[in-house]
Amino acid sequence: MNVRRLIPATALAGAVALGATALTACAGAGAAGGGADGKLDVTASFYPLQFLAERIGKDHVKVDTLTKPGVEPHDLEITPKQTGRLGEADVVLYLKSLQPAVDKAVAQSGVKNVVDAATLTPLEVHGTSGHDHEGEEGHGEEGHGDEHGHSHGEAAEDPHVWLDPVKYAEVAKGVGAALEKADPGHAADYRKNTDELVAQLTALNTEFEDGLKNTATRTFITTHAAFGYLAERYGLDQEGISGVDPESEPSPARMKNLQAVAKKENVSTVFFETLASDKTAKSLASDTGLKTDVLDPLEGITGKSQGADYFEVMRSNLKNLQKALGTK
Template identity: 70%
Template structure:
């Protein structure tokens, strides 16, 4: 029986009007998700969005809280975004990198929340783990303090997505969470997870082979985001700044970096796409070094050297090989 035929037209019109009011606090994408029958997944920022889209495929509708071009660390949620969180079937986020998001998720009431930091082993980098360089114990205190600001509340470095091995571990956990939330499509999620893990394994192999034989192991970057990557492939990260890539380094830190650059035959100072290259260019100019992009992949924009995570990571590998003098 077609029930709708039994309902007067005026009643239908009224219901539609009421429905429009009820949906006013929700985005059109949320409404489409609910009516389309897809699993509504909200991702905190790009790396989590990438995982949800790759694993969820056609069975999910993914929205992200951090729009392209927005620095994730600085994100402040609008009331509308906070309200939308409660509409999600699943939330995928990385605790410790966006305090405003962490707070909103805790208050959202959503049962299926996936914290990426629980899906792999977190580590401490920066001051906690120690630095291999630096003759003066106090020369880079300001930089190390800034790096520590970047860490999550428990002191761990949150940038796990820049290590393909750890990112693959997170992918498996996200896949399992989607299977649990939407068992009708569990087989598809399992298949997509396996395909993504294969891609990430290939990326890891490319980095291992590409960085195995280089003239130097040290790279200088504005943003202390590459600790996991450096540790995975036997490199040494030296960051100009911590949480703020555009911060001016102290004179002591500049002097130390100049010393490190000469000693370790560093050729390049890296900057990133979502921040100004002013600091990197100033240091490079004073030290006679070149500049290039090393993308922390916190967002994809028109300036990104690739359309997605894998493509940008391969661009990062090419930049590192060139800067480190890979053979």
């Protein structure tokens, strides 16, 4: 006699239902984070990584950022309470060396899924364009300075990879892969969203290539030496008034040198940014008879930004560069 026939049908149905519920719960646990809304909790250190998480994660993620709008990322300080909350995130996205306070907090947080964007695309050392800076401090190959923790070895690697659409696309792929790993139940969606974003960044790169192909000059002056990757990608020469820190004061020798560069290279414009003071840029422009305009390093979006998101601000940057460089 087959004893299994003695099991009441109602009991068997209940067992199947319980098993299905357990499987669903396990699938849910593997497909999303521990948030009350079932979404993957992602903490991004600052805007460019927040943007990637939101575009790739969409409805499957809840994204918080450590750097609030209007705060200069390099100057960010983190409280013990913020460090504690960081430890509750399912995924943390940051760029090591850009924000020393974040580096320290991440190390203390104990988060399992940590993504360092600096490992997703090769970092390079960028000084200024190669014009003569002999006798000046902080404007050679080590032009990004150690005082903000940006040094890796003897020379400082430039962290501003998001200002090059090609390198930013490489970071996007890495972020997408990290979200897939943390939330495999929605891997197909993350992959699809990543592919769409990479395609948009590829198109943006083409816009910059075409838009900056023929210009009267290839040199631009900016308060914040954040555009080394962009300059290298499109064959331009960046001259930073300050180093990586937009608030630092340039030396008199540096200001004198920039006046000479502006004259020699037919520079028309001194660029400043929205999150830092324009005092130095206006001072140099006044001394040299140049105009001023915005070149946004996209470290945060505020009401003063020339666009509502990464793509809009980058296209504004392109227009401002075309105007300043004399696009033909």
